[in-house]
Amino acid sequence: MMPRILVLGSLNLDLVLHVPRMPVEGETLPSTASATLCGGKGANQAVACARMGAAVSMIGRVGDDPAGLMLRTALAEESIELAGVLATPNTASGVAVIFLTPDGQNRIVLVPGANAALSPGDVAAHDAAFADCALLLCQLEAPLETVAAAIERAHAVGKPVLLNPAPARALPSELLARTDYLIPNESEATLLTGIAVTDAASAAEAALKLRGQGAGHVIVTLGAGGILIADRDGCRHMPALPARVVDTTAAGDSFIGGFAAGLVEGLSVDDAARLGLAAARVCISRLGAQAALPYRAELSGLTEMIG
Ligand code: RIB
Numbered sequence: 323m324m325p326r327i328l329v330l331g332s333l334n335l336d337l338v339l340h341v342p343r344m345p346v347e348g349e350t351l352p353s354t355a356s357a358t359l360c361g362g363k364g365a366n367q368a369v370a371c372a373r374m375g376a377a378v379s380m381i382g383r384v385g386d387d388p389a390g391l392m393l394r395t396a397l398a399e400e401s402i403e404l405a406g407v408l409a410t411p412n413t414a415s416g417v418a419v420i421f422l423t424p425d426g427q428n429r430i431v432l433v434p435g436a437n438a439a440l441s442p443g444d445v446a447a448h449d450a451a452f453a454d455c456a457l458l459l460c461q462l463e464a465p466l467e468t469v470a471a472a473i474e475r476a477h478a479v480g481k482p483v484l485l486n487p488a489p490a491r492a493l494p495s496e497l498l499a500r501t502d503y504l505i506p507n508e509s510e511a512t513l514l515t516g517i518a519v520t521d522a523a524s525a526a527e528a529a530l531k532l533r534g535q536g537a538g539h540v541i542v543t544l545g546a547g548g549i550l551i552a553d554r555d556g557c558r559h560m561p562a563l564p565a566r567v568v569d570t571t572a573a574g575d576s577f578i579g580g581f582a583a584g585l586v587e588g589l590s591v592d593d594a595a596r597l598g599l600a601a602a603r604v605c606i607s608r609l610g611a612q613a614a615l616p617y618r619a620e621l622s623g624l625t626e627m628i629g
Contacts, residue, residue: 325456325586331364332463334416335389360396361611363461370579372400381406385415426567442471499536525550563603576605600624
């Protein structure tokens, strides 16, 4: 049986607005196109893992609105186990407004909605899911106390934890110390360490500081600059594959999906990271978050191209 990944996190309806450039203060800017798509870092990472071939369960909250139904349906279509994704009465689903420029870069404004109602009680109510999983995967679009409760529960039953500290916020040291795999991007690593992360050298410095605070393996994602891995085997840099950039939304989510699925399959950290980089390369060449996440078969030949 395929080992199961348990994802605790957010589900958002993404309102994507294509803009010729980012608006400036006080400006009204017409959008050239728009789309309403399924997103949320939690749901994106759940789908990313499932498309890499992993069995996936999710714990999260949607609203009791049409968006909630759309978000749950999208996960069900990927055969993700949804008993832990609850509809919250009289509450709207989370929404992300995403400004997307022609160079594929984005700025995101988040309305948490039902994600804010995900509670430590929801973690306790799905206790069995922790015993059943091979890895817990969390981000920070759910309340921090709920993420902390999930990490504590996974630790209590001896399951490894992968934390993507996004969006960036300061974290208690106990939580970092319980994190087996920590995957921040440049700005998140900067916020967590106070070290300005701009390249592989500064990423290594930040990653070592985070390891010093108790994180097991630290992987800093550097966009087009690839990734920096730091663990007990030392620090190493892996380049990103050259790509045609259409939309960078969910690039980190696709990397994490490939990495997490590779890990539970039994790949080494470096080979799991290669799978993540290959997935991210395909993701950024397409529009949308979940819509852009690749299936495993699309990556054939790509992982071998990564040094
Ligand atoms: O990581 C991309 C995601 O961030 C988007 O899908 C959006 O919902 C925000 O949560």
